[in-house]
Amino acid sequence: MPDRETSVVFDKERAASYDTRAAKVAPLRDTLHLLTRLVLSELPVNARILCVGVGTGLELIYLAQEFPQWQFTAVEPASAMLDVCRQKAETLGVASRCIWHNGDLDSLPASNPFDAATCFLVSHFFLQPESRQQFFSQIASHLHPQGYLVSADLASDMATSDYQSLCEVWARMLKYAEYPDEDVEKFLASHGKEAAVLPPDEVASIISSSGFEPPVLFLQTLFIHAWYTRACHQS
Ligand SMILES: C[S@@+](CC[C@H](N)C(=O)[O-])C[C@H]1O[C@@H](n2cnc3c(N)ncnc32)[C@H](O)[C@@H]1O
Structure with a gap:
C-alpha cells in the first residue's frame, strides 16, 4: 500500500476489541450487510467473492452464513485481524469455503475471476x-466483466458545516462504541491526513474511472457511504 502512513494500526489489541466495539453500533453495520446481501443476491449459487481488507471478517461471516455455497478469498495485510477472521470462520464452520491471503491486494496471485468483491472501510486509507x-x-x-463491487468508505466534504456537525455525532458514536477518548481524537484528526475524506461525488468518480460503471450510492450512515457498481473492463 503506497501511502499507508497512519497511526490507525490494526494490531493485536485493535483486532481483539474490533468486534466488541462494532457490536455496540451493530445496527449501522447490519444495514450495510443486509443491503449488500440484497445487491448480490442474484449471483450464482456457487459464486466466488473477493473480500478486500476483510479485517476480522464481519462481512465475510455474514455473507457466508447467508449463502452456504459461496466461496471466499479474504485479503488482509494485518495478521492479527486475519487471525480473528480465520478463527471465527473455523468456529462457525465456514472456513472450508475460504482462502486466506495475508497481504495487500497487490500481492494476491491471479486466479479465476471473481463474481463480486467487497471492500469495506479500506480504500480511504489511500x-x-x-x-x-x-x-x-x-x-x-x-x-468477471460485469462482476460486482460493493465498496464502503468514509466520505464527506470537509469544507462544509455539515462535515463539522457530523464530526460531533461521529465522536459520540465512537464513544458509544467504547473507543478510548484518545482514539476518538486520533480518528477525527486522521481525516484528510491519514484517511482520505473526500466528497462522495469524488469517491464515486474515482471508482468509475477505475474500470467500473458509475457507482450507485445505496447507503449513508454518518460518514460511511456505500456504493455498488459493476466492472466494465474487457476480460
Ligand atoms: C477499518 S478495517 C475494515 C475491516 C472490515 N472490512 C470491516 O468492515 O470491518 C480496514 C482493513 O483494511 C486492511 N487494509 C489496509 N490496506 C489494505 C490493502 N492495501 N489491501 C487490503 N487490505 C488492506 C487493514 O489491515 C484493515 O484490517
Whole structure:
C-alpha cells in the first residue's frame, strides 16, 4: 500500500476489541450487510467473492452464513485481524469455503475471476486519488466483466458545516462504541491526513474511472457511504 502512513494500526489489541466495539453500533453495520446481501443476491449459487481488507471478517461471516455455497478469498495485510477472521470462520464452520491471503491486494496471485468483491472501510486509507484509483483498478482486474463491487468508505466534504456537525455525532458514536477518548481524537484528526475524506461525488468518480460503471450510492450512515457498481473492463 503506497501511502499507508497512519497511526490507525490494526494490531493485536485493535483486532481483539474490533468486534466488541462494532457490536455496540451493530445496527449501522447490519444495514450495510443486509443491503449488500440484497445487491448480490442474484449471483450464482456457487459464486466466488473477493473480500478486500476483510479485517476480522464481519462481512465475510455474514455473507457466508447467508449463502452456504459461496466461496471466499479474504485479503488482509494485518495478521492479527486475519487471525480473528480465520478463527471465527473455523468456529462457525465456514472456513472450508475460504482462502486466506495475508497481504495487500497487490500481492494476491491471479486466479479465476471473481463474481463480486467487497471492500469495506479500506480504500480511504489511500490518500492520493491516483493510488486509490489504482487500488480499485486492481479489484476490477480480479473480477468477471460485469462482476460486482460493493465498496464502503468514509466520505464527506470537509469544507462544509455539515462535515463539522457530523464530526460531533461521529465522536459520540465512537464513544458509544467504547473507543478510548484518545482514539476518538486520533480518528477525527486522521481525516484528510491519514484517511482520505473526500466528497462522495469524488469517491464515486474515482471508482468509475477505475474500470467500473458509475457507482450507485445505496447507503449513508454518518460518514460511511456505500456504493455498488459493476466492472466494465474487457476480460
Ligand atoms: C477499518 S478495517 C475494515 C475491516 C472490515 N472490512 C470491516 O468492515 O470491518 C480496514 C482493513 O483494511 C486492511 N487494509 C489496509 N490496506 C489494505 C490493502 N492495501 N489491501 C487490503 N487490505 C488492506 C487493514 O489491515 C484493515 O484490517
